[in-house]
Amino acid sequence: MSEMKKIKNLKEFSTSADRFEGANLLCPGCAHSIIVREVLNATNDDLVLSASTGCLEVCTAVYPYTSWDASWIHIGFENGSTAVAGAEAMHKALKNKGRLKQPDRNPKFVSFAGDGASYDIGFQWISGCMERGHNIMHVVLDNEVYANTGGQRSSSTPIGSSSTTAPAGRVSYGEKKNKKDMVSIMASHNIPYAAQVAPNKWKDMVKKIQHGFSVDGPVFINAVSPCTTEWKFDPKDTMMITDLATDSLVFPLYEIIDGHELNITYRPKNVVPVEEYLAAQGRFKHLFKDQYKYLIKEWQERVDANWSYLNRREEARV
Amino acid sequence: MANKGWDEFEIGAMLRSFDGVSNDIATTQQEDRNYSQSNSFVASVADWRIEKPIFAKDFCIDCQFCWIYCPDMSIIARDKKMIGVDMDHCKGCGICVEVCPTNPKSLLMFPEQADEEAELAKWPAKVKETK
Numbered sequence: 001m002s003e004m005k006k007i008k009n010l011k012e013f014s015t016s017a018d019r020f021e022g023a024n025l026l027c028p029g030c031a032h033s034i035i036v037r038e039v040l041n042a043t044n045d046d047l048v049l050s051a052s053t054g055c056l057e058v059c060t061a062v063y064p065y066t067s068w069d070a071s072w073i074h075i076g077f078e079n080g081s082t083a084v085a086g087a088e089a090m091h092k093a094l095k096n097k098g099r100l101k102q103p104d105r106n107p108k109f110v111s112f113a114g115d116g117a118s119y120d121i122g123f124q125w126i127s128g129c130m131e132r133g134h135n136i137m138h139v140v141l142d143n144e145v146y147a148n149t150g151g152q153r154s155s156s157t158p159i160g161s162s163s164t165t166a167p168a169g170r171v172s173y174g175e176k177k178n179k180k181d182m183v184s185i186m187a188s189h190n191i192p193y194a195a196q197v198a199p200n201k202w203k204d205m206v207k208k209i210q211h212g213f214s215v216d217g218p219v220f221i222n223a224v225s226p227c228t229t230e231w232k233f234d235p236k237d238t239m240m241i242t243d244l245a246t247d248s249l250v251f252p253l254y255e256i257i258d259g260h261e262l263n264i265t266y267r268p269k270n271v272v273p274v275e276e277y278l279a280a281q282g283r284f285k286h287l288f289k290d291q292y293k294y295l296i297k298e299w300q301e302r303v304d305a306n307w308s309y310l311n312r313r314e315e316a317r318v
Numbered sequence: 319m320a321n322k323g324w325d326e327f328e329i330g331a332m333l334r335s336f337d338g339v340s341n342d343i344a345t346t347q348q349e350d351r352n353y354s355q356s357n358s359f360v361a362s363v364a365d366w367r368i369e370k371p372i373f374a375k376d377f378c379i380d381c382q383f384c385w386i387y388c389p390d391m392s393i394i395a396r397d398k399k400m401i402g403v404d405m406d407h408c409k410g411c412g413i414c415v416e417v418c419p420t421n422p423k424s425l426l427m428f429p430e431q432a433d434e435e436a437e438l439a440k441w442p443a444k445v446k447e448t449k
Contacts, residue, residue, distance in 0.1 A: 010382040010383070010385075010386060011382055011398040012398070013386065014385045014386070014400075015395070015396075015397070015398060016344075017343070017346055017348065018348070019343055019344060020391065021335075021357060021358045021359040021391065021407075022358070022363070022390045022391040022406070022407025022408075023358040023359065023360075023361040023362055023363045023390075023406065024358055024390075025363075026389065026390075028366065028389075028390075028410060028411035029389060029411035029413055031389065032389075033389040033390065034389050037391065038386070044344040044345060045344070046344075060358070061333075062358075063331060063333075064333065064355075064356050065356055065357065065358040065361055066333040066335055066356060066357060067357075067358040067359075069335045069336070069343050069351075069357070070335075070343070200387075202386050235413070236411055236412030236415065237416065238387075238389070238411070238413055239387050239413055239417055
């Protein structure tokens with residue numbers, strides 16, 4: 001059971017049996033479940049999962065139903081990562097004492113959380129898990145807003161985005177602070193693996209998840225998850241928006257090994273202007289008024305600067 | 319329930335996804351699983367749909383893009399072949415139609431009340447690319 005699942009192409013991948021069930025209450029077109037499926041299908045091993053409070057948790061565990069075909073726990077908003085870390089510590093202790101009933105099975109420990117539960121509320125708990133070196137994986141479903149409670153800003157919300165607590169209007173263009181660079185913060189804990197992934201690049205994602213499962217130590221994964229409700233686009237366009245996010249380099253896909261070895265894993269052949277990414281979403285529509293046009297230019301400059309920063313880091317191996 | 323105090327409610331709940339022993343779920347396909355009544359697989363969200371996808375087998379190349387990008391586990395793929403749509407769990411988002419690469423598309427959205435046989439009979443023909 002412990003050898004890595006072989007996934008060479010999509011046809012081979014499609015023979016996987018999903019361990020995440022339908023008739024959950026996520027919005028039609030929600031990218032959360034696409035990410036969850038790609039993570040869970042990347043392995044055939046047993047899974048111990050948790051979800052912090054957020055869309056994923058409230059929609060997949062509506063009493064009397066559960067959508068999870070693996071051990072799954074929910075406790076609070078902030079401590080999903082810690083719950084899984086505790087289970088991992090217990091597993092390790094029982095293994096050392098030789099008291100496991102099936103010692104040949106190697107369960108994988110994964111915690112799912114939204115950006116609110118990772119960037120803001122669960123921040124110190126995740127930081128603690130990374131520092132203590134538990135053998136867990138923390139997956140952030142980054143939709144850049146508290147979508148579950150009605151679209152309040154989080155520290156992942158990018159500049160110019162209109163959210164319910166930072167709305168665009170007569171005097172304001174919405175969110176004024178830039179997004180927190182969570183992957184770098186987590187990589188600074190010198191964890192063995194931190195990566196940014198996107199559901200449209202499934203092969204890149206599965207490769208990263210499998211690498212994350214194979215290393216010994218905490219793993220941090222940041223996955224972009226377009227939200228049809230709060231980003232305000234049509235449900236059928238989820239993959240198109242994700243394509244724009246990765247191809248415009250707003251969400252560059254890269255990995256950081258041992259906190260210093262940065263590799264860019266996806267270089268788009270045709271880089272799309274950031275303007276197209278912004279234009280596709282209702283939350284940025286006020287930026288196309290004349291008085292806010294300068295923000296689009298600033299966006300492009302910021303994205304370009306970040307891309308060249310990543311390239312320089314990759315070259316310098318720092 | 320009405321007479322219970324604030325400190326008398328149950329503080330947690332545990333639901334079992336399967337009845338009986340369930341080893342190796344990761345290698346067991348859905349039809350062979352012993353789902354319990356508390357698994358959301360036994361529920362349905364079919365009434366969420368306004369439009370439904372209809373699958374035209376003849377044009378499908380089994381690329382499985384619809385399978386990987388379906389957010390509701392509703393594309394049924396067995397033995398590397400796409401065999402249909404799970405209408406109990408499909409919410410009608412339309413992602414599968416968007417990502418379908420064939421010409422004409424092998425999945426298209428139709429109103430919920432549309433008749434599958436009739437729509438398949440008048441499936442659009444191949445569109446020539448105009449340059």
